[in-house]
Amino acid sequence: MKGPLRQRVNRRLLGIALAAAAFGSTALGTVSGALVLRTTLQELENHARTLERDLAGNLTSFQPMYEVQRQLQLAAASRELRSALLLDQRGLILAASDNALVGKRVQDLSLSDGLGDLGAHLRACFVESQTGFCAPDRASSLLDGPIPWVGGDHMVRVLPTPLALEGLPAFGQQGLLVIDLDLQPLVGRALQLTGLVFLLGLVPLFLTTGALVLVVRRQLLPELISLAQTDSLSGVLNRGAFLEAADERLELPGLDQPMVVALIDIDHFKTINDTYGHAAGDEVIRRMADFLNGAVRRGDLVGRLGGDEFALLVAAAAPQAHDLLERLRQRVASQRWTLADGSEPQLTLSIGMVEKGSEGRQHLSELLQAADAALYVAKDQGRNQVMDLQRLHPMGWTVQTA
Template sequence: MQTRRFRFNRGRGTADVDSVIMVGSGGRLRRLLLSRTVAVLVVVAVLGGLVWSLHGLSARERQRLVQQAEANAAGIVAATVNSHLHAWVRDGVGLSAEGAADLRRDAHQLRQAGRLGGIGIWRLDGTLLFADPPDGAQAITVSPADLARARAGVAWTTAGARVGEQASLRVFLPTHPDGAPEAAHTWLVAVDIPQDPAEGALTSAALRTQITLATMMLLLIGGLLALRRALLRGERRARTDALTGLANHEALVEACAATLPAATVERPAALLLIDLAEFKTINDTLGHLAGDKLLTQIAATLRGLVRAADLVARLGGDEFAVLLTDLPDAAAAQLRAEQLLAALRTATFELEGITLPVDASIGVVLAPRHGEHYLELLQRADVAMYEAKRGHKGTMLYDENRDGHTVDRLQLVGELRRALDRGEFVLHYQPKMALPDRSIYGVEALARWQHPSRGLLPPGEFLPLLESSGLIQPFSKWVVRTAARQAAAWREAGMPLKVAVNLSTRSLLSPALPATVLSIVSGADLPPSLLELEITETALMTNPDLAARVLAQLRARGVEVSIDDFGAGYTSLAFLRVLPITALKIDRSLVSGMLENACDRAVTEAVVDLGHRLGLRVIAEGVETEQLLDALADLGCDRAQGYAIARPMPPAELERWLNDENASEWSGTGSTARQRAGTALELIGRSGKRAQLAPDRQ
């Protein structure tokens, strides 16, 4: 049984518990018991059956008593009265005194035997011929209507006078003696027949049966109604949030099961996921009791902002959901979300005498556009809500391009796992230049994915998914190992190039990182000073204390550490002075605009000066032109990296670039390029052999 109407707890914007329960509480009997309509039908049917049964019992018992009384009365008239009436007709005179005495004697004997309560005989004109007893409470009388019925030849039975403690039935019998013409000699004989005690016992038994049946029926109705009330109370508790009185997660699931199948593209349904901002701060500052009071006030506010057909639910903590049904179009869902958010922001919430501002982030999904099932919609509403929170946009409609949990992404995760196993990842190396003498002192290892069908993919195509899928740890370990082995091979060939490797946040915050890195360096027979780890500001500030401890262990063993993309994050300057780092790497967004933008140049110059004052080397990345190289050198920047020097290359190509007098093919033109090539040749010239990748020693 399903319904499209939701009204809960009598309030607006809430759902009828009975209706929600009908959606999917499980079990046909359970649903029937909980149905209000079925309950009414059962009560009506049972009461109707009870009335019909009682009426039938009474009618049958009365019919039996009447038939018995009529048979007894007919027997008395035939045996006692007719003989006297026959003599009267035969002699042509009225009832003689002797005949009346005989008739009275017979009647007396019948009364003594308990078979007769009284008897009366009338002509059809109303003349009384005989009565016994002649007067008193038990005297029998007739009315003109009775005489009219007798003239029509109709016999009938009514309640008679009581005979002692016994009730009686009065039988009226129009009669005539045998052989006499009916029209000429017809009398009305009325006979009171007392009920036999045995008949009374039967009547009492029938009455007891009726009472028992009625009691059983009423108990059955009461039991069914009590069971229904108990089930409804249990179901209501199971589908109601105890704190706010709103529908809970289970009720929302069942409401979606009822309403989503009817949603169309033209008339969609929408699920809004609401997450309150800074609620933890309120809990920590004012206490959980105050937090609960705030949630109750917010629930009441939300309940008053939606239509009666919509459902507001609390999913737990500070998360709420709103199910909007039968919307006129897709834009209406976004509009309703913005109206809810605006109302929350302007509403007054008071706790402990303090007026608290409330803000929230709302994710919006549409059915069937974004999904047809509750779990699918909830997951995508969560993605949209997270995007709204991250972008400080208040509300956000789901966009599959921002969703890292689509089927395509899952397929890509599987491909990434296989790529690690099959060795499809490769490292390219981008040269890094010392600006004072324009010499190549090292390289940065940059990962590429040699995809079987899509070709060579840059890091932006797979690194975010490696982070979110949990594959970043084994991937980072592979990068460090491969880069260390390559650096060791170059060192053995007479090219002691320092190799820089980027570390993810998860890798940095792993307590096992120092042991892993040092084990790799030792296994590759590489001096730790030839390995540099690049850490982003965001990674550092995720857990500064843990990051500092991990990096301190690495620095103590000679591994160099630099902060990558400096200026794009939010590193605390106070914390910067105590971090165990050796270099700052200026973010490319500052470097690329410093020739055209005075502010970018000023910030770059300030970073260079700051780094030098802290005893750190300063590296500029994203250097695309010779002019930028010269400008950075003028600012005193120590090192540079970018396409103005060379693009990232596989190891063999990098070696050829270093060994080729015509290095301008890769790094530019003119005397500066030849100078860089000459410096590179000096490195190569120390050994007459080409560097080969050393075998894995771990």
């Protein structure tokens, strides 16, 4: 009875687990990526400050220009430095990590000089200046912008440098020291670290998700199945659960046990609703469901198909099932039913029944149709009785099933 529903619930839980794992892994990747990016940017900032301090400290003393040139070349070779330039305020490159750039004016640089975006931004700084000078703050705003990225894979630092160097015509003049950091190695390490954090985080994530699914299955699955199968008003099997369980029971291979399908209506139920109110009608449904559950034997099925109609699957041959249903009918008719509001409606039942195999009927749909026909006859003949399909032919009734 619970097999198909359990399978559906298990599939749904698996889907939820996979969705939770996917969402969790995405969130984990986003958070870890953000943390690593923040750490990487801080590392870049510290790296840039170290370069600035080292280079600027060396360039403030009297040194031959070739020594300045050598220091810039060493910095570019030993650190993650794409290029380093020392400019005067008119754009003349006094020293550079690339010898080919020394002596050129920034305004005359082209793409073939290898500076790319850096050269274009520096050229703009000098060309757009009305005085022909490029102030350090102006250069920084052009090169750094709101975030220190230019071209996506390098960071530029600009700092004013006192040009107290040998061979310069004007001592004390401020120049520009431009440091172009190559970010690719640092970004590569950041991506590797992000991937490692992501993969390490997946293990506890999947373990936690799996444990959660197991807890849900063990503690909540029985309750979910019960809720899905139980009629909310009467507490017995609902229509879908009864049909599924009865069909499964009837179709069991090799089962030779006789089975009877019975349909039960509460006589004049509409009158009860109209006379005593719908609350009383609901109470009658609940009380009748409890009565039927207590009257049938263990292993029999009780379900509510809708309204005041109940269905039974009785594991017995027609004579024994008829006796059981007749005793049930008599008890209902003779019992005094006092409701919560003090009203005492007279309750009786009309019952139609059919045995599996009767006239070749084997499947639940055929048996329900035949039992419904027998129920119709019971109501037509005055209600408050049990009608067996086998009694219809002597009475002149015929039943056709699809």
